[in-house]
Amino acid sequence: VRNHDELVTGVLEGKRLALARLLTLIENDDPLGVSALDHLYAHTGHAHLVGITGAPGSGKSSLVNQIALLLRQTTGGQPARSVGIVAVDPTSPFTGGAVLGDRVRMRDLAGDEGIFIRSMASRGALGGLARTTASIVQVLDASGFDVVLIETVGAGQAEIDVARLAHTTVVVEAPGMGDDIQAIKAGILEIADILVINKADRPGLESTVRALRSIIELGHPTQLQQGPDNSPPLWSPPVLQTIATRSVGIGELVKAIDDHGQYLRETGLWQIRDRSRLEVELTHHIRTELMERWRTTLPAGLYQQMLDDLLARKISPHQAAKRLTQANS
Amino acid sequence: VRNHDELVTGVLEGKRLALARLLTLIENDDPLGVSALDHLYAHTGHAHLVGITGAPGSGKSSLVNQIALLLRQTTGGQPARSVGIVAVDPTSPFTGGAVLGDRVRMRDLAGDEGIFIRSMASRGALGGLARTTASIVQVLDASGFDVVLIETVGAGQAEIDVARLAHTTVVVEAPGMGDDIQAIKAGILEIADILVINKADRPGLESTVRALRSIIELGHPTQLQQGPDNSPPLWSPPVLQTIATRSVGIGELVKAIDDHGQYLRETGLWQIRDRSRLEVELTHHIRTELMERWRTTLPAGLYQQMLDDLLARKISPHQAAKRLTQANS
Numbered sequence: 001v002r003n004h005d006e007l008v009t010g011v012l013e014g015k016r017l018a019l020a021r022l023l024t025l026i027e028n029d030d031p032l033g034v035s036a037l038d039h040l041y042a043h044t045g046h047a048h049l050v051g052i053t054g055a056p057g058s059g060k061s062s063l064v065n066q067i068a069l070l071l072r073q074t075t076g077g078q079p080a081r082s083v084g085i086v087a088v089d090p091t092s093p094f095t096g097g098a099v100l101g102d103r104v105r106m107r108d109l110a111g112d113e114g115i116f117i118r119s120m121a122s123r124g125a126l127g128g129l130a131r132t133t134a135s136i137v138q139v140l141d142a143s144g145f146d147v148v149l150i151e152t153v154g155a156g157q158a159e160i161d162v163a164r165l166a167h168t169t170v171v172v173e174a175p176g177m178g179d180d181i182q183a184i185k186a187g188i189l190e191i192a193d194i195l196v197i198n199k200a201d202r203p204g205l206e207s208t209v210r211a212l213r214s215i216i217e218l219g220h221p222t223q224l225q226q227g228p229d230n231s232p233p234l235w236s237p238p239v240l241q242t243i244a245t246r247s248v249g250i251g252e253l254v255k256a257i258d259d260h261g262q263y264l265r266e267t268g269l270w271q272i273r274d275r276s277r278l279e280v281e282l283t284h285h286i287r288t289e290l291m292e293r294w295r296t297t298l299p300a301g302l303y304q305q306m307l308d309d310l311l312a313r314k315i316s317p318h319q320a321a322k323r324l325t326q327a328n329s
Numbered sequence: 330v331r332n333h334d335e336l337v338t339g340v341l342e343g344k345r346l347a348l349a350r351l352l353t354l355i356e357n358d359d360p361l362g363v364s365a366l367d368h369l370y371a372h373t374g375h376a377h378l379v380g381i382t383g384a385p386g387s388g389k390s391s392l393v394n395q396i397a398l399l400l401r402q403t404t405g406g407q408p409a410r411s412v413g414i415v416a417v418d419p420t421s422p423f424t425g426g427a428v429l430g431d432r433v434r435m436r437d438l439a440g441d442e443g444i445f446i447r448s449m450a451s452r453g454a455l456g457g458l459a460r461t462t463a464s465i466v467q468v469l470d471a472s473g474f475d476v477v478l479i480e481t482v483g484a485g486q487a488e489i490d491v492a493r494l495a496h497t498t499v500v501v502e503a504p505g506m507g508d509d510i511q512a513i514k515a516g517i518l519e520i521a522d523i524l525v526i527n528k529a530d531r532p533g534l535e536s537t538v539r540a541l542r543s544i545i546e547l548g549h550p551t552q553l554q555q556g557p558d559n560s561p562p563l564w565s566p567p568v569l570q571t572i573a574t575r576s577v578g579i580g581e582l583v584k585a586i587d588d589h590g591q592y593l594r595e596t597g598l599w600q601i602r603d604r605s606r607l608e609v610e611l612t613h614h615i616r617t618e619l620m621e622r623w624r625t626t627l628p629a630g631l632y633q634q635m636l637d638d639l640l641a642r643k644i645s646p647h648q649a650a651k652r653l654t655q656a657n658s
Contacts, residue, residue, distance in 0.1 A: 034647055041645035134646070271640070278639045278646065285650030290619040293654065310607045311600070316370035317463070317607065318363055321614030325622065 007036045011143045012043060014082075016116065019143055023118055026135045037135055040142040045274070047084070047141040048261045051166030052151045058174040059198045061087070062244035064151045065109060067254060071147055072114055076255050082114040084140030084148040088133050116140065131284040134165055164280045167273055168260045170194045170253075173212065176204025192237050194256045200241035200249070212239050235263050294325065336365045340472045341372060343411075345445065348472055352447055355464045366464055369471040374603070376413070376470040377590045380495030381480045387503040388527045390416070391573035393480045394438060396583060400476055401443055405584050411443040413469030413477040417462050445469065459490040460613040466494060493609045496602055497589045499523045499582070502541065505533025521566050523585045529570035529578070541568050564592050623654065 007025075010018025025033030052064050068083045109115050118136060120129070133150065140148045150166055171192035195212055197205065216237060238256050242249035264270040306320040315323070336354075339347025354362030381393050397412045438444050447465060449458070462479065469477045479495055500521035524541055526534065545566060567585050571578035593599040635649040644652070 038645040038648055042642045045642055275636065275640055279636060281646045282636065282639065282649055282653075285646050286623065286654055287616060287620060289650050289654040290623055291616060294615065294619055307604065307608060307611065310611065311604055313371045313374055316367040317610045317614050319367055320611055321618045324611075325615055325618040 004032060004036055004039075007032070008039045011036070011040060011139060014143050016113075019116060019139065020118075022139055023136055026139065027120065027132055033135075037138065040139060043142040044138045045141070047137075047145050047148045048168065048257075049137060049141070049148050049150065049166045050257055051169040052149055052172060053169065054172030054196075055174075058172040059244050060151055060172050063172060063196065063198050063242060063250075063253075064149055066242075066244045066247055066250045067149060067257070068109060068115055070250050070254050072112060075251065076258065078258060080114070081146035082144065083116075084137075084143070084145035085109075085115065085117045085151065086133060086136050086140070086148065087117070087119040087151045088129065116143075116145065130165070131281065131288065134281045134284070137165060164277055166277075167264055167270060168193050168257055170196055170257065172196045172198050173208060174199045175202045175208045193235065193260050194253070195237050195239045196242055196249075196253060197239065198242045198244055201243050201246075205241070209239060209241075233263075233267070235260065298324065333361060333365055333368075336361070337368045340365070340369060340468060343472050345442075348445060348468065349447075351468055352465055355468065356449065356461055362464075366467065369468060372471040373467045374470065376466075376474050376477045377497065377586075378466060378470070378477050378479065378495045379586055380498040381478055381501060382498065383501030383525075384503075387501040388573050389480055389501050392501060392525065392527050392571060392579075392582075393478055395571075395573045395576055395579045396478060396586075397438060397444055399579050399583050401441060404580065405587065407587060409443070410475035411473065412445075413466075413472070413474035414438075414444065414446045414480065415462060415465050415469070415477065416446070416448040416480045417458065445472075445474065459494070460610065460617065462490075463494055463610045463613070490609075493606055495606075496593055496599060497522050497586055499525055499586065501525045501527050502537060503528040504531045504537045522564065522589050523582070524566050524568045525571055525578075525582060526568065527571045527573055530572050530575075534570070538568060538570075562592075562596070564589065627653065 007018055007022050011022055022033055022036055026037065052060055052067075054060050064085060064087070068085060071081045071083050074080050109117060118140075120133065120136070137148050137150060169191050171194070173195070175197060195216075197208055197212070216239070240249060240253050240256060242253055244250070261270075264273065303324065306315065306324055309315040310317060310320050336347055336351050340351055351362055351365055355366065356362075381389055381396075383389050393414060393416070397414060400410045400412050403409050438446060447469075449462065449465070466477050466479060498520050500523070502524070504526060524545075526537055526541070545568070569578060569582050569585060571582055573579070590599075593602065632653065635644065635653055638644040639646060639649050
């Protein structure tokens with residue numbers, strides 16, 4: 001797989017080597033990757049994008065594996081589906097956390113042509129990870145995967161960004177997590193379409209179920225956003241229980257994911273989520289374009305001088321930025 | 330406190346009302362806040378900026394309270410110091426997680442004029458939180474606080490950003506956290522100047538100590554970055570144990586923070602960290618400036634048209650961004 005056309009054709013035919021090569025090019029911001037993606041983009045829009053997110057220790061990775069395995073079978077009236085997995089690890093900006101995760105994955109999912117796995121660690125730059133992930137999801141979508149699972153580790157902005165990439169967001173918790181988790185729940189729950197308590201055989205299950213239910217009762221934004229008339233029926237996030245390590249509860253979870261996909265399509269919310277997703281992505285690209293153009297037109301030495309003045313407290317960061325961005329206009 | 334001069338003077342005199350008012354203006358991106366900060370910036374550069382970060386459930390907030398209480402006393406040959414606390418909660422973008430935390434804080438720290446606390450939830454925009462936090466830290470610095478504690482909840486990009494804001498980064502763990510934590514540690518440890526195992530009376534302490542020590546032995550970047558000759562002495566991150574709820578181990582922790590501050594000053598690394606910190610902040614401001622200028626010069630209707638074309642898969646996000654940013658050049 002050497003040139004542009006071969007890459008595009010290979011990906012459209014679902015060839016794994018072409019896929020892997022293109023994803024690497026995209027991760028490295030290679031112009032060949034960018035131009036291949038421009039061509040592939042017309043073929044996107046078919047996959048069900050599912051975000052799986054939650055706090056460390058909730059057992060997300062095992063759960064994602066189990067979901068993928070079940071999607072590969074005919075289940076609940078649905079045919080077997082091909083599955084792309086993007087595992088995003090924003091917690092590991094320097095070292096190979098994501099690589100470790102891959103080894104575990106390979107053991108469970110290796111050898112199935114209907115599953116493709118890609119792990120990414122953060123590349124450091126703010127916003128860069130979300131943009132690259134969006135591109136990788138599009139490649140898998142164009143390549144014909146029916147479902148793309150987007151997994152993130154961590155608790156924070158990364159989850160919000162994943163929710164913006166996905167049609168359906170699954171938030172995974174585990175019983176008996178610390179008190180701090182309560183505060184997180186309040187924020188994360190508002191992006192959750194489906195709640196899963198994994199490791200449901202652990203102590204503390206009852207209080208976690210109660211806590212999640214009580215927060216849901218406080219109101220889900222889907223309910224708040226809709227008008228009184230001609231409104232689509234409400235989606236109330238189900239609270240499911242799973243034990244991924246023993247394959248317990250996976251069928252119900254996959255059914256809930258399918259139900260939510262159907263709900264989005266029937267209510268027209270699918271299009272609305274698509275639009276806001278693409279808008280976020282567009283903003284990332286615009287920001288990158290503007291920064292790149294700015295860099296190329298910056299007079300030599302000016303940046304270093306401003307940085308020196310900043311350090312000497314002669315000029316504030318805001319004033320320095322004004323000066324630096326006016327220089328080339 | 331109504332006008333610009335009153336605000337600036339009030340903050341420089343450490344008046345709490347002026348402080349609180351300015352921080353609100355900054356959080357709301359009010360031009361009055363921005364211009365006051367431009368004037369205050371010349372007075373920054375004196376505070377020791379200490380980031381306290383770690384996974385949910387590690388008991389960071391209690392630990393931050395205990396550090397603040399001890400810094401207020403003469404301890405370990407150091408005089409009592411005034412303390413500004415910025416509690417950043419990127420996990421709670423929609424609801425009032427930070428507000429809950431504030432109530433707990435008030436109980437412990439209320440009534441001491443030498444302590445000022447500010448809690449912030451994420452304002453959604455990527456990069457916006459880091460920029461606003463940097464500004465708030467500068468205001469507290471200019472106002473004369475000797476130490477500014479910057480606390481974040483979560484595990485991921487937020488920690489990295491905090492590390493970039495701080496001179497000294499304290500990473501807090503708790504015993505017996507999940508397997509996923511291991512991967513996080515590998516990333517987070519590389520930004521840690523001091524490691525704390527809080528809740529040290531909990532089961533699993535020994536294995537957590539072992540895990541942290543073994544990762545430290547793999548090499549700290551400070552060691553990797555330095556050349557063979559004329560190098561500053563190495564800083565090896567200590568692994569401390571605390572029980573914040575019973576005030577155990579806090580003296581050792583405060584001493585380690587002071588030692589690290591002294592180490593940075595003696596080796597010249599203080600200046601180097603200051604520079605890279607300000608460079609990150611400058612980039613945030615430049616990005617904001619460029620985006621704002623781009624928005625004001627964008628032809629009416631073009632953005633909406635590009636978004637429609639995107640949704641119809643007629644044009645890729647990258648192509649749309651090119652089109653939109655070339656329109657006004």
